[in-house]
Amino acid sequence: MTETRLRFPPSPTGYLHIGGARTALYNWLFARQTGGKLILRIEDTDTGRSTQESIQGILDGLEWLGIDFDEGPYFQTDFAEEHTATAQKLVEEGLAYKCFCTKEVLDTKRETALAAKKPLGYDRTCRNLTAAEIAVKEQEDNPYVIRFKIPERTGTAGYNDKILGRIESDYKEIDDFVIVRSNGKPLYLLCNVTDDIRDKITHIIRGQDHMTNTIKQVLLYEALKAPLPVFAHMPLTLDTKKAKISKRSHGEIVAVQFYRDHGFIPWALNNFLALLGWSAGDDKEIFSKEELIKEFSLERINKSSSIFNYHKNDPKFFTDPKAISINEHYLRTMDITELGSMIQIELKKENLWDEKYGNEKKEWYHNTLNLIRDRFHTLKDFTSLGRAYFADDFVVEEKPLKKNILKHEGLKQWLPVLADKYEQLENFNLEETERVVRELADKLEIKPGIIINGMRTAVTGQLAGPSMFDILVTIGQKRVVDRLKNIGRLYPPPDEQ
């Protein structure tokens, strides 16, 4: 059994989007499962649109996702000579031919055909030029492209798709496609096959939008006398209006980078992407990396396209709810040390990181994350909603300010009183902090909830959160006392009332 060799060949004309990431993921999973190799090949033959930033963006995106490759990145343009030589060989063997039809003429023909609702393919004008005719045109310096000569056969060409089954197409439906531009630059269909043959690719997992390319490429493999790889055409990802997702129409929401910048856990995104078009066959939906590598299979990839359920301007969900839900799942179940490292990065970005969190305050750090993680959706929430646990410059949100503080004028006096009592407490623990609050409420003849919720907002800035007394103990005596004493700052100055 020969080693499996897979490739991910992005064209660097934009950022890595979730469709591309999913393709990369499936290839990666299959390579890892079979102990094979994954090759990264940058298909940059469209020099007009390829950019360096795009290459970097793709590399960064893959690295963030943890999709590592074994060879590459190779750059397709580095193999231009080989591509041209291959085309030349095909011409010499009579398997391809020079076509002198100009782009203008072909464009006109295409438009006419479209208007007349006729097939759009090339009419093969130059296919049967004699050697003499070709010589004349070449002498006149007419520019030409090289077209592949679809074999003169009846019946169908085809291949066995690992996902879709047998795919066939009638020979007469297949166009004599261009393999070399008039400027001498070889084109995708040829480059791609030439590279896959050289890189000894055994499995090609790509989107269903390549199906018609594959028919043509199968013929190219035959002409180049190379063995056919296994093809697997995965379903496309569409938007809620069933249009193909693209940078152009969807913007950053489909960029992998967006998820990194919005506090997604890389593996959570992989897990979500894996489920978009594949399932294990049972009810299992959460997979560790090892589990997914083990259980993934080409046969279980769906045939039908799936919808990325994202609604623009949805106030509750900034992206597909299932993606968020999977992210939340990892957030609250993952190993606390691992989560700690991820949050460390976030805290550092916000200048909230304290080296003690890695040493003498490590236990406190982990306990705190554990206390607050259940309510959060992304890694970013730890430094925004959870800011009060790490710093004093947290924001007091407007809604709780009104509801929990301003509504009860008395808190302005009560909370400092409570602060004094807390300051004198020898054991600042769950039982004592609660006892003090209840005694105070009793004495003042008010509901404990008023003090508790007022305190919640004064101490964390939030409307809701973990159990109040857990919060107090976590944030610590000194900080709590200071924040309670400072309650007056939350009320408007008297002269402005």
Next chain:
RNA sequence: GUCCCCAUCGUCUAGUCAGGUCCAGGACAUCGGCCUUUCACGCCGACAACACCGGUUCGAAUCCGGUUGGGGACGCCA
């Protein structure tokens, strides 16, 4: 227009190849309840789908044909 692919809850899907165990299971979302000083988490429950028509069969989500719908391709882009 031509060719190709696809079709189960709002979304992701199980079940289709080997027809009966499926008046269709799970997850997310939504709604309700429990828990709770808050909000979540968690737990319990509800809502919700076999695109349509015909055929084969004792029996069809499952097989066959057609219709409709959706998607893709039809570049000197990749």
